[in-house]
Amino acid sequence: MVAVLLWFLLLVLCWPVAIAALVLFPLIWLILLPLRLLGAAIGGTFALITALFLLPFKLVRVLI
Numbered sequence: 001m002v003a004v005l006l007w008f009l010l011l012v013l014c015w016p017v018a019i020a021a022l023v024l025f026p027l028i029w030l031i032l033l034p035l036r037l038l039g040a041a042i043g044g045t046f047a048l049i050t051a052l053f054l055l056p057f058k059l060v061r062v063l064i
Contacts, residue, residue, distance in 0.1 A: 011018040 007018060007021070010021070
Protein backbone atom coordinates (compact mmCIF):
# COMPACT_ATOMS: atom_id res chain seq x y z
CA MET A 1 0.00 0.00 0.00
CA VAL A 2 2.86 2.34 0.82
CA ALA A 3 4.47 1.62 -2.56
CA VAL A 4 1.28 2.60 -4.37
CA LEU A 5 1.01 5.83 -2.39
CA LEU A 6 4.63 6.66 -3.13
CA TRP A 7 4.03 5.97 -6.82
CA PHE A 8 1.03 8.33 -6.83
CA LEU A 9 3.16 10.98 -5.12
CA LEU A 10 5.81 10.51 -7.81
CA LEU A 11 3.07 10.72 -10.44
CA VAL A 12 1.95 14.08 -9.11
CA LEU A 13 5.47 15.49 -8.70
CA CYS A 14 7.16 14.13 -11.82
CA TRP A 15 4.79 12.22 -14.08
CA PRO A 16 7.29 11.22 -16.84
CA VAL A 17 9.47 9.41 -14.32
CA ALA A 18 6.42 7.68 -12.82
CA ILE A 19 5.21 6.49 -16.23
CA ALA A 20 8.73 5.31 -17.14
CA ALA A 21 8.94 3.40 -13.86
CA LEU A 22 5.54 1.86 -14.52
CA VAL A 23 6.66 0.67 -17.97
CA LEU A 24 10.23 -0.37 -17.10
CA PHE A 25 9.55 -2.25 -13.85
CA PRO A 26 7.94 -5.32 -15.51
CA LEU A 27 10.67 -5.40 -18.16
CA ILE A 28 13.44 -5.31 -15.55
CA TRP A 29 11.60 -7.99 -13.54
CA LEU A 30 11.46 -10.24 -16.63
CA ILE A 31 15.15 -9.69 -17.33
CA LEU A 32 16.12 -10.54 -13.73
CA LEU A 33 13.84 -13.60 -13.44
CA PRO A 34 16.35 -16.09 -14.93
CA LEU A 35 18.98 -14.84 -12.49
CA ARG A 36 16.62 -15.47 -9.55
CA LEU A 37 15.92 -18.99 -10.83
CA LEU A 38 19.64 -19.61 -11.24
CA GLY A 39 20.26 -18.37 -7.70
CA ALA A 40 17.59 -20.72 -6.34
CA ALA A 41 19.12 -23.65 -8.23
CA ILE A 42 22.61 -22.86 -6.95
CA GLY A 43 21.31 -22.45 -3.39
CA GLY A 44 19.54 -25.81 -3.61
CA THR A 45 22.69 -27.45 -4.93
CA PHE A 46 24.76 -26.07 -2.05
CA ALA A 47 22.10 -27.22 0.43
CA LEU A 48 22.22 -30.72 -1.06
CA ILE A 49 26.02 -30.87 -0.89
CA THR A 50 25.95 -29.62 2.71
CA ALA A 51 23.36 -32.25 3.65
CA LEU A 52 25.44 -35.00 2.05
CA PHE A 53 28.56 -33.95 3.96
CA LEU A 54 26.71 -33.69 7.27
CA LEU A 55 24.77 -36.94 6.88
CA PRO A 56 27.44 -39.18 8.52
CA PHE A 57 27.63 -36.88 11.55
CA LYS A 58 23.86 -36.88 11.92
CA LEU A 59 23.76 -40.67 11.69
CA VAL A 60 26.47 -41.00 14.37
CA ARG A 61 24.55 -38.57 16.60
CA VAL A 62 21.37 -40.65 16.23
CA LEU A 63 23.19 -43.92 17.02
CA ILE A 64 24.85 -42.55 20.17
